[in-house]
Amino acid sequence: MTTSEVLLRVRDLAVDYRVPGGAPLRAVDGVSFTVRRGETLGLVGESGCGKSSTARAVMMLRRPTGGRIEFDGQDLARLPARQLRRLRPQLQMIFQDPASSLNPRRTVAAIVAEGLAAHRHPRPWTRLVDDALSAVGLDPEAVGHRRPTELSGGQCQRVALARALVLAPALVVCDEPVSALDVSVQAQILNLLEDTRRRHRLSLLFIAHDLAVVKQVSDRVGVMYLGRICELAPAEQLYRQPRHPYTRALLDAVPLLEPVPPSGAIAAPGSIAVPGTVPTPGTASTPGEPPSPLRPPSGCRFRTRCDRARDRCAEETPPLHPVTEDHQVACHYPLPG
Structure with missing residues (x-):
């Protein structure tokens, strides 16, 4: 650039x-x-x-x-x-x-x-x-x-x-x-x-x-967690193939619209009804609340909520590094591409 x-x-x-x-x-x-x-x-x-x-x-x-x-x-x-x-x-x-x-x-x-x-x-x-x-x-x-x-x-x-x-x-x-x-x-x-x-x-x-x-x-999206950017990529690429566990958890938490089954289903109260679809909850799997910014975890700040965390995650702060030409991730163990 x-x-x-x-x-x-x-x-x-x-x-x-x-x-x-x-x-x-x-x-x-x-x-x-x-x-x-x-x-x-x-x-x-x-x-x-x-x-x-x-x-x-x-x-x-x-x-x-x-x-x-x-x-x-x-x-x-x-x-x-x-x-x-x-x-x-x-x-x-x-x-x-x-x-x-x-x-x-x-x-x-x-x-x-x-x-x-x-x-x-x-x-x-x-x-x-x-x-x-x-x-x-x-x-x-x-x-x-x-x-x-x-x-x-x-x-x-x-x-x-x-x-x-x-x-x-x-x-x-x-x-x-x-x-x-x-x-x-x-x-x-x-x-x-x-x-x-x-x-x-x-x-x-x-x-x-x-x-x-x-x-x-x-056009591009940066994902922030506890004061730092953990992933930065073109929008379509990030939403299609996130590489940071936190980004994946955010996307899993987004409610989806699925086709109404043959028996018929009605939208939940307060939701937007789209013809032929019914809102379903996301599948968020991130446990707990974010740590206090007054006492952030050592190393990777997401490690206390991450199921991929290892000893290295507590000892070293992961830098934001490229995994493809225009896709950067701050993770020692990023999700597979």
Whole structure:
């Protein structure tokens, strides 16, 4: 991969949090990945694995404790404040809860124009704001004068996307952008993100805990566990042939849709009924809960829940190493290919 192909390069990223009366909590520990121009990289894992901390560090909303975050060749963590501010329009973020990320006192048009005002973009802004709203499927005349409390969750997330797009960014970080939305609305927002990425040739860093959502939008997927990336591969390859036991366990836990038997079966309460199919539970086999990030296991952090663990797993930390040309795994005993 040439330097010109890479928009974002994260190397050995570390993020610590202060814990009252104790040692710092390392939420992100030695994470490395790249995001290519025009690519969507998905990060997936259980709650508390460090996905959102990684996203906030990339956006410099929280200063990293260590490592490098290179955006278009420039290390963001080492840039003076004035230079970092000039780069801000090129990096935008969409947050998990659309309602709480929008100022309830402002109109939709004023919210979308916030970035233009902050970066002193020449007026008038009306055309730019209207174009951004239209690009995300909203009628500027119908919603421009309204406030977030008058909109649905899906409409609020479209406004958040319009606010990011109005500055013509190169990278958009999406931190669980659809987890607070209904399933039907999720599909609309995901299709919109994919369409927007292609039309504007954006790069996306897409954070989520839902593997089905990540697969739908991502070109490559990184799987995180307890602050580290344990597997990184093209989406289709990772879902078809995972090599890390934790990735396999995550995929086994995803409910499947199977044909309805001849006698007929009805969908369980609260599930989505698909004609001719019935939801069935996954076959997750990972025992126990993730260890505390305050006291992570030695060596491989997944070893306490892994049936393939050996003495070496407790003694040596497995590096993220290639098992094929574009497939990397941090495991001493990866699953067979």
